[in-house]
Every structure is written in structure tokens, then in C-alpha cells.
Amino acid sequence: MAQQAYVTETDNGGSGPERRESGLRRLTDRLKGLVAGWRGDPRVWRRGIVPAALAVILALVMLLHAQIPNVVGNLGSLTETFLPWLGLFVPVLLVLALVRKSATALIAVLLPAIVWLNLFGGLLVDRTGSGGDLTVATHNVNAENTDPSGTARDVAASGADVVALEELTAGAVPTYEKALASTYRYHTVQGTVGLWSKYPLSGVKPVGIKLGWTRAMRAAVTTPAGQVAVYVAHLPSVRVKVEAGFTARQRDKSANALGEAIAHEQLQKVVLLGDLNGTMNDRALNAVTAQMRSTQGAAGSGFGFSWPASFPMARIDQIMVKGLEPESSWTLPETGSDHLPVAARVKVDTSS
Structure with a gap:
């Protein structure tokens, strides 16, 4: 008795694009079938x-x-x-x-x-570019950070030319200074904010934002492409309370004062680094956002949420510029803080 040979053809599902196209076709067919079933329904x-x-x-x-x-x-x-x-x-x-x-x-x-x-x-849409001649970073390091040395090393590893740190405590400042000394020759600490730079600093001064202590500062950074006024700020925190709602009156006053200081800046090229405790959509920051551009909005990829670090839900740590061209913007890996560091690369020499 002759035996019949049976050959079974294995369907491997096709290539990736073919599978995606097939899946999309099936979904479309199902939706068409669903809508077709509604046509005779008077309700x-x-x-x-x-x-x-x-x-x-x-x-x-x-x-x-x-x-x-x-x-x-x-x-x-x-x-x-x-x-x-x-x-x-x-x-x-x-x-x-x-x-x-x-x-x-x-x-x-x-x-x-x-x-x-x-x-x-x-x-x-990914709007990041490959140009730029100055890399900046900012990080709210958290006053309760248990590993300031590690946090400092992580931020320095970003390759930033200029780094701003907020929520510095007097006890932790020497640790940050020691950890960053080999990378940044110049630095200044004003109250609870500090600025570390590979380039010379001048015109350093605290900026009053209607608080009883210093949480904002200004310095001129002499980069190879020209001088840039760098502002570092940590605006007051906001709270959500059942009985009072979203309490942000002090933050709003400080934002207005910061915006006024930036508006009177003599240098044409300005960078703002810091924890503003507010997003670019928040009207309370209009005094600042009306005159500056967000690097994340102009040259980032995605929303760039920075807080809380464990599950970022809002972009409250900002890098903003005036008179400079944003080229790229990104968040850095989690450190010992409850915020993510954020960084950006900008073009100081905009003549070309």
C-alpha cells in the first residue's frame, strides 16, 4: 500500500512590518464590523x-x-x-x-x-539636535539627601559645563564642593543655591525673591562663545491641602520677583536654572515664562517630567533661556534626591 506524504507549511507570521500591518487590518475590520452593527440601531x-x-x-x-x-x-x-x-x-x-x-x-x-x-x-516628537556650545544642568539635591557625594558625581558625569544645585544645606555644602572640585574650577554658593562652572564667574550676587533667606542668585559665566547671565532659583514649595486647596501664594510672589530681576538683566544672553515648583503651563510663572523659552519644549523629547523621581508626574525643574538657541534637553538618571536632574545643550554663539 502506497504511503502518502504530507507536508505542513509553517506560518511564521511574516516580517515585523507585515505583522503590524496585519494587526492593524484586523483592528480596522473589527471597528468596521462594530460600526456596521450599529447602523440598524435607532438608539x-x-x-x-x-x-x-x-x-x-x-x-x-x-x-x-x-x-x-x-x-x-x-x-x-x-x-x-x-x-x-x-x-x-x-x-x-x-x-x-x-x-x-x-x-x-x-x-x-x-x-x-x-x-x-x-x-x-x-x-x-523628538526635537533634539546635535549642536550647541554650552551644556548646563540643574538639580534640586534634596536637603535630606543621604548620599550627597554620589549625587554630585552623578551630575558631574553628565558632562555639563555649568551645574546649578538647589536645596543645599550648610552641612552638605563642603561635601558637594569636594566632590565637584576636580571637574569645576569655579563655584559659588549663595544661601541654599549654588553654581559650579568650568568657566570663570563674575558679577555674582544673591537675587531677592521676597523671602527671608537667599534662594536665588545671579552670575555671569564667561564661556568661549561669550558671556552668559546665569540665574539659579529655588522658588517656594506649593502644597495641596483639603481645606485650602493648592496653596502657592508665596511661590507666586517669588516668581514675580524673579521675573522682574531677569527683565532688568543687562546681558542679552540669559539662562535660568532651578526648581521653580511649577510647570510651563502654570499661569503663576508668567512673569518668567513670558520672556524666556523652555529648553524642553523647544529641543526635548517627551514631557521631561522631573518630580517625583520615583514616578515623575510634572516638570517643575526648569532650564529656560533668552537670547540663546536650545539644541537639546533631557533628564538625567535618578540620584539620592526626590527630583531628577535635568540638562540641556544650548547655542551661545547664534551669529552663524
């Missing part, structure tokens, strides 16, 4: 009014965030601090629309999606 437009209304409200909150008053608990600033995270509600509302089989809700969800992409879609 498809009447269902899902609640998720549709929530989608419209979400879109309005993101679109008109600047109009939310700060009178009660600084609600406007609180919303602006975590504004990017409101985008997480979009997929939730999308699922609700699909579960409810509501065409009305499905269309309404497009509104917050479009608004969010308009506000933050640019941050999803």
Missing part, C-alpha cells in the same frame, strides 16, 4: 449622553484652562500643573462610548483628543 444617537457630555467638559477644561479662576484654592494653577495627564481620560471615554454603543459619545470623544494633541502633540 445609537440617543445613548451615551453622559460620556458625551463628559468628553465636551474635558475638552473645554483643556482648551480654556487659563480661564479657570485661582480664587478658590488656586484651582487654575492646580489644573495647569497636571494638565497633560487629563489626556488619560480620553481612552477611558472612548471605551465608555464603545461599551454604550453610542455614536454621539464616539464623536464627542474626538473633541478632547484633538485639543490634547493641539496642546501637547508637539512634545511627542
Whole structure:
């Protein structure tokens, strides 16, 4: 009896692009099938009014965030601090629309999606460049840091030419000075903020930001490409309290004072390094943000969240410039602090 030979062909799923295309095709087919099943349903437009209304409200909150008053608990600033995270509600509302089989809700969800992409879609694109002639970094080292030496070495390893440190304690300053001495020839500490530089410093002075002690300073750094005024600042902390909401009155006053000092700066090229305890969306920082550019927004990749270090949710540590061109911006690995260090490379000589 003759034996028949059977050959089984193994399907390996194709190449990566082919598998992705196949997966996208299947998803599209399922959505088409879902929508086709709704066509004969007379209630498809009447269902899902609640998720549709929530989608419209979400879109309005993101679109008109600047109009939310700060009178009660600084609600406007609180919303602006975590504004990017409101985008997480979009997929939730999308699922609700699909579960409810509501065409009305499905269309309404497009509104917050479009608004969010308009506000933050640019941050999803890698805008980093390879140019620049000055690298700067800033880090709130945390007064309770148990490894200041390690933190200093980590920041120095970034290759930054200029480093700003905030929340320095008197007891920890000698440790930072010793750990950074071999990399940075010049440095100054004013109150609880300090500046370390590979290039000469001049015109060093504290900057008053309406506090009883020094938490901001200014220095001129003479780089090979020209002089740059460098400001280091640590604005007061904000608190979220049940009975008072988002308390930030002192931070707001300090931000206004810092903005005024920068506005009167004589040098044309200015860098601001520090923990501003606020995001670029927070209207309370307008005195600063209205006259300076964020390196993360101009030349970063992603949102660059810096706090808290264990699970970053907001970019409150800022590097901002005026009269210089941002080329790249990034966050550094976690140290012994509750903040992540942030760094940027900028172009001082903008003549070419």
C-alpha cells in the first residue's frame, strides 16, 4: 500500500512590518464590523449622553484652562500643573462610548483628543539636535539627601559645563564642593543655591525673591562663545491641602520677583536654572515664562517630567533661556534626591 506524504507549511507570521500591518487590518475590520452593527440601531444617537457630555467638559477644561479662576484654592494653577495627564481620560471615554454603543459619545470623544494633541502633540516628537556650545544642568539635591557625594558625581558625569544645585544645606555644602572640585574650577554658593562652572564667574550676587533667606542668585559665566547671565532659583514649595486647596501664594510672589530681576538683566544672553515648583503651563510663572523659552519644549523629547523621581508626574525643574538657541534637553538618571536632574545643550554663539 502506497504511503502518502504530507507536508505542513509553517506560518511564521511574516516580517515585523507585515505583522503590524496585519494587526492593524484586523483592528480596522473589527471597528468596521462594530460600526456596521450599529447602523440598524435607532438608539445609537440617543445613548451615551453622559460620556458625551463628559468628553465636551474635558475638552473645554483643556482648551480654556487659563480661564479657570485661582480664587478658590488656586484651582487654575492646580489644573495647569497636571494638565497633560487629563489626556488619560480620553481612552477611558472612548471605551465608555464603545461599551454604550453610542455614536454621539464616539464623536464627542474626538473633541478632547484633538485639543490634547493641539496642546501637547508637539512634545511627542523628538526635537533634539546635535549642536550647541554650552551644556548646563540643574538639580534640586534634596536637603535630606543621604548620599550627597554620589549625587554630585552623578551630575558631574553628565558632562555639563555649568551645574546649578538647589536645596543645599550648610552641612552638605563642603561635601558637594569636594566632590565637584576636580571637574569645576569655579563655584559659588549663595544661601541654599549654588553654581559650579568650568568657566570663570563674575558679577555674582544673591537675587531677592521676597523671602527671608537667599534662594536665588545671579552670575555671569564667561564661556568661549561669550558671556552668559546665569540665574539659579529655588522658588517656594506649593502644597495641596483639603481645606485650602493648592496653596502657592508665596511661590507666586517669588516668581514675580524673579521675573522682574531677569527683565532688568543687562546681558542679552540669559539662562535660568532651578526648581521653580511649577510647570510651563502654570499661569503663576508668567512673569518668567513670558520672556524666556523652555529648553524642553523647544529641543526635548517627551514631557521631561522631573518630580517625583520615583514616578515623575510634572516638570517643575526648569532650564529656560533668552537670547540663546536650545539644541537639546533631557533628564538625567535618578540620584539620592526626590527630583531628577535635568540638562540641556544650548547655542551661545547664534551669529552663524
